[in-house]
Each structure stands twice: as structure tokens, then as C-alpha cells.
Amino acid sequence: MIYSVRAGLLQLVLNRYRHRMARSIHVRRPATLASLAAELGVSRTTVSNAYNRPDQLSPELRRRVLETARRLGYPGPDPVARSLRTRKAGAVGLLLTENLSYAFRDPAALGFLEGLALACEGAGQGLHLVPVNPEREDVAAVHRAGVDGFVVYSVPDDDPHLAAVLSRPVPTVIADQPHIEGVDRVGIDDRTAITELAQKLINLGHRRIGVVCMRLARDRNDGFASVERQQNAHFHVQRTRLGGLAAAFSTVGVDWASVPVVERFDHSSAMGASAAAQLLDADSQITALICTSDILALGALAEAKRRGLRVPQDLTVTGFDGIIEAERMGLTTVRQPVLEKGKAAGRLLLSPSERTRPRSITLETEFLPGTTAAPPRTTEERWFGP
Amino acid sequence: MIYSVRAGLLQLVLNRYRHRMARSIHVRRPATLASLAAELGVSRTTVSNAYNRPDQLSPELRRRVLETARRLGYPGPDPVARSLRTRKAGAVGLLLTENLSYAFRDPAALGFLEGLALACEGAGQGLHLVPVNPEREDVAAVHRAGVDGFVVYSVPDDDPHLAAVLSRPVPTVIADQPHIEGVDRVGIDDRTAITELAQKLINLGHRRIGVVCMRLARDRNDGFASVERQQNAHFHVQRTRLGGLAAAFSTVGVDWASVPVVERFDHSSAMGASAAAQLLDADSQITALICTSDILALGALAEAKRRGLRVPQDLTVTGFDGIIEAERMGLTTVRQPVLEKGKAAGRLLLSPSERTRPRSITLETEFLPGTTAAPPRTTEERWFGP
DNA sequence: CTGAAAGCGCTAACAG
DNA sequence: CTGTTAGCGCTTTCAG
Numbered sequence: 001m002i003y004s005v006r007a008g009l010l011q012l013v014l015n016r017y018r019h020r021m022a023r024s025i026h027v028r029r030p031a032t033l034a035s036l037a038a039e040l041g042v043s044r045t046t047v048s049n050a051y052n053r054p055d056q057l058s059p060e061l062r063r064r065v066l067e068t069a070r071r072l073g074y075p076g077p078d079p080v081a082r083s084l085r086t087r088k089a090g091a092v093g094l095l096l097t098e099n100l101s102y103a104f105r106d107p108a109a110l111g112f113l114e115g116l117a118l119a120c121e122g123a124g125q126g127l128h129l130v131p132v133n134p135e136r137e138d139v140a141a142v143h144r145a146g147v148d149g150f151v152v153y154s155v156p157d158d159d160p161h162l163a164a165v166l167s168r169p170v171p172t173v174i175a176d177q178p179h180i181e182g183v184d185r186v187g188i189d190d191r192t193a194i195t196e197l198a199q200k201l202i203n204l205g206h207r208r209i210g211v212v213c214m215r216l217a218r219d220r221n222d223g224f225a226s227v228e229r230q231q232n233a234h235f236h237v238q239r240t241r242l243g244g245l246a247a248a249f250s251t252v253g254v255d256w257a258s259v260p261v262v263e264r265f266d267h268s269s270a271m272g273a274s275a276a277a278q279l280l281d282a283d284s285q286i287t288a289l290i291c292t293s294d295i296l297a298l299g300a301l302a303e304a305k306r307r308g309l310r311v312p313q314d315l316t317v318t319g320f321d322g323i324i325e326a327e328r329m330g331l332t333t334v335r336q337p338v339l340e341k342g343k344a345a346g347r348l349l350l351s352p353s354e355r356t357r358p359r360s361i362t363l364e365t366e367f368l369p370g371t372t373a374a375p376p377r378t379t380e381e382r383w384f385g386p
Numbered sequence: 387m388i389y390s391v392r393a394g395l396l397q398l399v400l401n402r403y404r405h406r407m408a409r410s411i412h413v414r415r416p417a418t419l420a421s422l423a424a425e426l427g428v429s430r431t432t433v434s435n436a437y438n439r440p441d442q443l444s445p446e447l448r449r450r451v452l453e454t455a456r457r458l459g460y461p462g463p464d465p466v467a468r469s470l471r472t473r474k475a476g477a478v479g480l481l482l483t484e485n486l487s488y489a490f491r492d493p494a495a496l497g498f499l500e501g502l503a504l505a506c507e508g509a510g511q512g513l514h515l516v517p518v519n520p521e522r523e524d525v526a527a528v529h530r531a532g533v534d535g536f537v538v539y540s541v542p543d544d545d546p547h548l549a550a551v552l553s554r555p556v557p558t559v560i561a562d563q564p565h566i567e568g569v570d571r572v573g574i575d576d577r578t579a580i581t582e583l584a585q586k587l588i589n590l591g592h593r594r595i596g597v598v599c600m601r602l603a604r605d606r607n608d609g610f611a612s613v614e615r616q617q618n619a620h621f622h623v624q625r626t627r628l629g630g631l632a633a634a635f636s637t638v639g640v641d642w643a644s645v646p647v648v649e650r651f652d653h654s655s656a657m658g659a660s661a662a663a664q665l666l667d668a669d670s671q672i673t674a675l676i677c678t679s680d681i682l683a684l685g686a687l688a689e690a691k692r693r694g695l696r697v698p699q700d701l702t703v704t705g706f707d708g709i710i711e712a713e714r715m716g717l718t719t720v721r722q723p724v725l726e727k728g729k730a731a732g733r734l735l736l737s738p739s740e741r742t743r744p745r746s747i748t749l750e751t752e753f754l755p756g757t758t759a760a761p762p763r764t765t766e767e768r769w770f771g772p
Numbered sequence: 773c774t775g776a777a778a779g780c781g782c783t784a785a786c787a788g
Numbered sequence: 789c790t791g792t793t794a795g796c797g798c799t800t801t802c803a804g
Contacts, residue, residue, distance in 0.1 A: 030555060032797060043775040048799060057773060075554050080475060080532045081797035083466045084780050090530040091514060104500040110490055117486035121517040124524060126531055127486065128477060129513040131506055138510060144476040145512055146466045146532050169416060169461050418781060429791040434783060443789060467781035470796050 115342020272299020287376030501728020658685020673762030
């Protein structure tokens with residue numbers, strides 16, 4: 001069986017290797033490029049060339065070098081030493097706000113990650129996920145990362161990890177937030193996108209609204225957010241979306257200070273549901289719930305259902321992002337091209353960075369009408385039916 | 387506003403930094419630990435200590451060092467040089483079969499990734515995703531990765547990247563497949579799990595079955611898989627599951643050679659659907675479709691629906707993995723703890739590797755009855771209704 | 773096609 | 789608490 005043969009071969013290679021290692025550990029001298037050269041009686045350059053520039057030596061000699069390498073258990077040039085010498089690590093670092101694992105839960109972050117991975121793959125670059133332990137502020141991990149550049153995905157303005165990244169002498173691209181002058185950026189026009197959405201609701205007649213948003217700062221505040229807190233939010237995206245809503249609704253006479261905005265630290269649909277509940281409990285006359293993300297909106301939808309409120313007849317709910325699940329549910333939302341965003345970030349970082357930096361890429365968003373927005377019911381309808 | 391103040395500060399730091407860089411690029415001599423020491427009139431050790439062992443020098447001197455560093459635009463010890471010296475990269479490499487981006491599509495792979503990321507995070511280690519361009523066999527990326535160890539996730543027996551990983555003198559853990567003697571491993575007992583599932587179907591009375599499986603080798607074969615191909619499959623997991631099914635059904639007199647097994651190269655529910663169609667077209671008397679993954683099973687479910695076949699009354703469908711979507715659909719399947727698997731892989735790699743290697747961790751699986759399996763209809767029922 | 777020289781930037785003993 | 793000494797393992801001109 002072919003399989004057996006191949007597996008057997010692999011096993012063989014492996015055993016031989018382990019054997020060498022066991023010995024080298026003992027001898028305390030794992031083969032190195034220099035020792036290999038010595039053994040062969042050639043210069044280090046030649047051995048190096050055997051690996052990196054096959055055309056720089058005779059096939060015969062190259063064969064001999066490689067053969068001897070195998071015999072001595074030399075695993076090829078050490079990547080770290082090579083990186084030090086060439087000043088190239090062959091990898092880009094990725095910094096995320098949350099636990100690494102958070103990114104694997106949020107569809108929008110996942111889309112971004114996929115796009116970025118695609119770009120890296122295309123360029124043969126590794127993707128180094130920087131471990132950010134949310135408990136202790138372990139900025140050290142940023143300094144330890146051997147990478148040629150960083151992509152920073154959606155962090156607060158005052159993130160210490162971001163500061164650490166910027167202090168490193170490598171190119172950096174920030175996705176979404178924060179906006180920092182002089183640093184390459186890729187994102188969307190949050191202001192325009194949220195304004196369009198707000199206008200739709202305004203046109204439908206909504207004036208009494210409630211807002212559910214993501215965390216506004218690094219401190220946890222699961223509850224109402226004052227106007228001041230909104231304006232001082234450390235997350236550019238949330239700040240802009242709230243600001244856009246405020247501006248839009250103000251034009252039709254809504255006093256923003258009277259609009260309840262509920263914030264949630266953790267980004268999950270369960271939090272969206274509890275936030276919606278808090279809003280509805282505080283003011284049962286609310287006709288529309290505007291959520292700054294689809295995840296939260298999905299939770300709001302669930303809460304509405306739990307209360308027996310029909311959407312959109314009794315309550316309008318909107319989201320933001322355009323994740324597949326939202327689309328499947330017919331959520332009224334704004335779609336942003338997350339995959340493209342990731343690719344663009346990668347391209348920006350890996351492209352031959354001309355001296356024309358900083359560069360900024362703003363991707364298009366699209367309003368998705370969905371089926372969860374409708375004109376508000378009048379008070380009468382509320383009591384006596386449509 | 388606090389925000390403005392902080393943002394302003396960051397901006398300041400940044401500008402100063404860019405300024406230095408612009409200059410250093412010109413001078414062609416970015417500050418280094420040595421130059422900093424010279425400037426300060428102290429030894430390199432002292433500067434190094436200022437960063438790595440704060441308790442080894444007076445607070446005052448340390449302050450001076452750090453202050454001068456800032457002034458000179460010294461970004462702190464170069465991570466690559468440090469890695470070369472300390473022989474620690476502070477990161478683990480992850481090798482996946484497919485495009486990096488594939489992992490972000492498959493819920494099972496994603497769960498594994500999350501678990502692994504969690505483990506790395508906990509240990510303050512970075513996670514270096516190795517770029518595997520499926521087109522060209524770019525084994526070089528494996529050699530270029532500056533990591534302290536590798537986790538290999540579910541690759542074929544003869545994967546050249548795996549061979550490259552094993553040739554590197556760092557610890558390695560293989561998740562799922564292949565099984566290689568002498569290499570640490572974490573996985574499940576596929577044989578037992580699939581046997582339990584097969585037994586359930588057998589007990590329900592199924593004898594005429596069809597099987598949908600994932601790719602069996604590195605070459606594309608979207609169609610029926612001969613028994614020989616099944617036995618020679620280069621993917622241990624698929625080989626074992628098919629083998630388990632064959633053994634179980636043979637005990638009740640089913641001739642495995644007569645059981646149609648359809649293979650699909652790409653792992654998607656669309657492929658599951660087309661495979662199911664192929665099976666049903668070939669033999670309309672099939673009473674149960676056994677799929678070796680939930681993704682494929684979900685597709686089979688869709689195809690059954692498309693044909694107006696009721697599940698489980700007209701057709702039994704089973705999966706494998708226990709992804710959330712499958713659970714939501716009530717799929718009869720086997721759940722495996724993917725998150726735990728990832729964590730275990732990370733722990734295994736990062737734990738103080740005693741000389742008791744190789745180690746192997748086998749995680750428990752759980753049969754999920756679901757609602758997509760039922761006794762087959764008799765031929766009479768098929769024609770005349772229940 | 774091959775070799776000699778010159779570090780890349782840093783840390784780790786081990787003495788003071 | 790501070791400095792001296794020695795490389796980590798490799799690539800890269802620049803000559804032969």
C-alpha cells in the first residue's frame with residue numbers, strides 16, 4: 001500500500017531525527033551551519049548558498065551539502081538568526097482589543113481576520129497573533145513579537161498596547177479605530193453610514209428611540225451612558241456612531257439628552273438582549289431600538305420576541321455590520337465589507353510602502369433595508385390594535 | 387475633555403517618534419542598545435538590565451536610561467536579536483492543512499483555534515499562523531517561522547509541510563491527524579465514536595446506507611471512492627471513520643464493497659448537498675446517509691429537503707463533530723470537544739515537557755441522538771405511506 | 773563558483 | 789549595583 005510506504009518513510013525520517021537530537025542534546029552541540037561547513041571542509045557561505053541560492057554552487061556540491069546536513073541532523077538555517085541578519089521576520093503582528101479568542105466569536109472580527117490571513121498568505125507572510133492578556137497589561141508581548149509590521153484592529157484610543165506598537169520601528173496599519181494622524185488606516189465612514197440609517201428611521205417617523213451600544217471605554221459600565229460619557233468615549237467608532245445619531249435626530253427636534261443610550265461591556269447577543277430590556281423597562285413608549293452592532297441587535301430581537309413585541313409592527317430594531325446571521329434574520333442594518341477590510345489592511349502593510357504615507361482606505365458601506373424597520377405604531381394603535 | 391488630552395498625548399509621542407525615525411533613516415543608524423549605552427557612558431549590560439531586570443540597577447539610573455532611550459528614539463531591545471540570544475521566540479507556530487482562511491470558515495477548526503489561542507494567551511505566547519499556499523508547496527514558510535514549537539492541525543499523512551515541521555528541532559504536537567509514533571498528540575477516539583454511531587443506525591434497522599466523506603487524499607476526487615481508496619486514504623481520521631463503519635456494518639452482513647461512499651474535496655455544506663444528491667441518484671433505496679462531518683451533513687439535510695424527503699421519516703442523516711449549527715438543527719451526530727482539544731494542544735506544547743514524551747491525550751466524545759435518525763421505512767411504507 | 777571578514781543586536785555568566 | 793567578556797547562528801559584500 002502506498003500509504004504504508006509513505007508513512008513508513010516519514011516515520012523513518014522522524015526516528016533518525018530524534019536519534020540525532022537525543023545525541024546532540026547530549027553533546028550539547030546541535031549541528032549548525034558552521035559545524036556543517038567544517039565537516040564538509042567548505043566555507044559557511046557555501047553551505048548558506050546551498051540553502052538560499054542553489055544557483056550559486058554546483059549541483060553536485062549542493063547535493064553533498066544537503067546530504068551531509070541530513071546525516072548530521074542539521075535542520076537548515078535557524079530562522080531567528082536569519083531574521084536578525086536579514087532584518088526580516090517574515091510575519092506581521094496582529095493586535096486585537098480583546099482576548100485572542102474574542103476574535104473567533106465575533107463574525108465581523110472573524111471576517112477581518114480571514115481577509116488579513118488571505119493577504120498574508122498571498123505574500124507568504126506569517127500572521128503572528130499577539131497575546132493580549134486582558135487582566136494584566138502585558139505590553140511586553142508587543143515588544144517580544146518578532147514581526148515586520150503590525151495590524152491593529154479596533155482598539156480604544158488609549159490602548160497601551162497600541163502605544164507599544166507605535167513605539168516600535170515598524171510600519172503599522174490601524175483598522176477601524178482609533179484614527180491617528182500619521183498612521184496608515186483602513187476603515188469605513190461611520191458617520192455617513194449611521195446618518196443614512198438614522199435618516200431612514202426618521203423618515204419612517206421614529207422620534208422616541210433607544211440606543212444600545214458597545215463599550216465606550218476600557219472601564220466596565222453596563223448601564224446608561226450619559227451624553228458626556230458618549231462624547232468622551234475612547235472608542236472612535238462608537239463615538240462617531242452615537243454622534244451621528246445625535247446629530248441626525250437633533251435636526252428633527254429630538255433632544256439627544258433625553259434619548260436613553262445603554263452601554264454593554266461585553267459584546268454578545270445576550271448583552272444586547274439585556275440592554276434592550278433595560279431600555280424597554282425604562283421607557284415602554286420607545287418605538288425603535290438602534291443598536292451599534294448586529295450582534296447586539298440580534299439580542300434585542302430576541303428580547304422583543306420574549307416580550308411578545310412584534311418586529312417591526314410593534315418595535316423597530318436596527319443593527320450595524322451586516323453579518324450573515326443578521327442578513328438571514330432580515331435585520332435592517334448597514335453592511336460593511338469586513339473581508340475586504342482585512343485584505344486591504346494586509347495589502348497596505350505589505351505593499352512596497354512608498355514615501356507617500358500615511359495612506360487611508362475608506363471602504364464603502366451599504367444600507368440593508370431588511371424587514372425589522374417600519375413606521376411606529378401610534379399610541380392608539382398600541383392600545384386598540386392597527 | 388479627557389479624551390482629547392489623552393489622544394493628544396498619544397499623538398505627541400507618535401510625532402516625536404516619527405521625527406526620530408525620519409532622522410535615523412537618514413543617518414542610517416537607528417539607536418541600538420550599544421549606542422544608547424555609549425551615549426550614557428554605561429555598559430550594555432546596564433541598559434539591558436534597565437529593560438529586563440529593573441531590580442538590578444538603581445531606580446535613578448534606570449530612569450535616566452529610559453529617558454535617554456526615549457530621547458534617542460530607541461524602541462527597546464530588538465525582539466529578534468533577543469530571541470537569537472535567549473533561544474526563545476515567545477511564539478508557537480500553527481500549521482493547518484488548508485489556506486489559513488479555511489480555518490475561519492469551519493466551526494470545528496475555529497473552535498480548535500480558539501482553544502489554542504486561549505492556551506497561548508494564558509502563557510503569554512504569540513500564535514504564529516504559518517502561511518500555507520495550497521498552490522505551490524511553499525515549505526519554506528515552515529523554515530522561516532521563528533517559533534518555539536509547532537501545533538499541527540489535521541493534515542494528511544504525507545503532508546510535506548508536516549515533514550518540514552518535524553525536521554525542525556522544536557517540540558511538536560499534532561492534533562487529530564496523522565498519528566505519528568514519537569510525536570505528542572491530542573485527538574479523539576474516532577474508531578469508538580463512529581462505531582457507536584454506526585451501532586445506533588444498525589439497531590434502528592438500517593442496512594442500505596450511503597456515506598459522504600471528506601477528501602481522502604491530496605488529489606481531488608469528487609465522486610465515488612473505491613474500497614481501496616478508502617483504505618489507502620492519507621487522512622487518518624477519514625480512514626478510521628470509514629473503517630469503523632465498514633467493520634460495524636459487516637457484522638450485520640452488509641457487504642461494504644456494495645456501500646456507496648462519495649468523497650468531496652472541498653469541505654462545505656454545498657458539497658455535502660451535491661454528494662448526497664449523487665448518492666440518492668445512484669440508489670434511491672438508501673435509508674440512511676452517514677456523513678463524516680456536520681458541515682457535510684447539513685448539506686445532505688438541505689438536499690433531502692430539496693427532494694421532498696422528510697428527515698428522519700424518509701431518510702436518516704447523521705453527522706460528526708457537534709458544531710452548534712448542527713445542534714440547532716437537531717442533527718444526529720457525535721460531539722467532540724474542539725475547544726478543549728485546542729487548549730490541550732497548547733498545554734501539551736507549552737507545559738514543561740518532561741522527558742516522558744511522547745504523550746497522547748484522547749478526549750471524550752458524546753453521541754448526540756438529535757432528531758434526524760429513525761428506523762427506515764419499509765418498502766411498502768415508501769409506496770403506500772406509513 | 774568559493775572563501776574571508778564583518779558584523780546583525782542582544783544577553784548571560786562572572787567578576788568586581 | 790555595574791562592567792567585561794563571549795558569543796547566539798547566520799548572511800553578505802567583496803575578492804579570488
